[in-house]
Amino acid sequence: MTQTTASRPTRERDGSASSVTLIRKTVGDFTVGETLGEGSYSTVSLVTDKHPPHRSYALKMLDKDHIKREKKTKYVLIERDTLKTLDGHPGIVRLYWTFQDQRSLYYVLELAKNGELLKWIKKFGSFHLPSARFYAAQILSAVEHMHSKGVIHRDLKPENILLDDKMRVKITDFGTAKLQTTAAKEEEEDPSKPRSRSFVGTPEYVSPEILSEKKESSPSSDYWGFGCILFQILAGRPPFQARTEYLMFQKIINLEYEFPLGFPPDAKDLVEKLLVSSRPPLSPRRPR
Known part of the structure; x- marks a missing residue:
């Protein structure tokens, strides 16, 4: 990284569709x-x-x-x-x-004045179904936009979902994101170069595919994270919890989680469709 005191020019929109002004800041x-x-x-x-x-x-x-x-x-x-x-x-x-x-x-x-979604889950314990729909729709819209641009977030969790002054979703923290176009270009330029596969994410929300030997994420990793968030919004806790990370990972691999009493049936159906494993089995099953 070059050390310089010069600011980097970026674009600031003034509200007009055609007017763009270059502004330098320090x-x-x-x-x-x-x-x-x-x-x-x-x-x-x-x-x-x-x-x-x-x-x-x-x-x-x-x-x-x-x-x-x-x-x-x-x-x-x-x-x-x-x-x-x-x-x-x-x-x-x-x-x-x-x-x-x-x-x-x-x-x-951009400033999100109302802070992390997690803060509000802790405050209310859980959200009513209309509120859950409100936030789930916004998160899903943002995830679909990310994927359409070739971006996998890889660390979706309530701490990385901020709320603005109108209590609307703002997804943040893309430091561990994966740009699929960049990864593909690097592999094309140097196929012999080993691909970096390290653990990425937060234990409670990590998908089974990340826990496989390849540790390779895909868009389904974000849908898994979305399923965990939806569960937590309605249940007040993540779906996978254990005394140690090892035990938690075992639950994730084996899809061991339970819905609390009163969990909305439609939301349950959606969570069950999101929390599915694209991870290859640990060993081949014997034919019957």
Whole structure:
């Protein structure tokens, strides 16, 4: 990553379909407020543009030294490129600008004022069926848009689904996303190069195919995550829980989960159709 104090030009729409203005930004253009979240090598803060109309954003600050030391450059670039690819869908958090200085990389993102979906699940315990439909439809629309653009999120979970000021879905955190077109191009350019297959995702929401020997994700990984989220919205807990990760993975592989009493029949039918295994069996079955 080249160190520079120059900002990177990006497009800012003024509401007109034909009018596009190139605007350069630096961290000095924003007033930094409260911390919204922290990761291993990044911090997300509430910021307000110093210039009219003084809009608020979420500023993600990424530590360059940590990124280089932990060899995370690939994931930083994946997130940037994926957000560019998905720009325009109302269910995907929008990336407005990126720039950098000697110490940090900066992503200026759309602000989702009402935070994580998980916070609201914990607050209410579970959602009524109309609310579940409201959020399921928005999540599914965003997932279908991702897949139409060749993007697999690979870590869909309530923590990565934010809600804006109108309580509408904004999917975020594309650092572990997979761009299928990029992966295919790399393989075409160098077929001998071993493909990277490492564990990606969060244990409670990981799909069986990720737990296979190939550890290879596909769009069905996101539909699995969607099924887990829908279950959690209505049940108040993830479908797969256990004392240890190993036991949890065994439940996932064997599709061992139970619906609580009163789970809506139509939602149950949908969850059962989503939580299916595309993972090859551990050993061939004997013919009868």
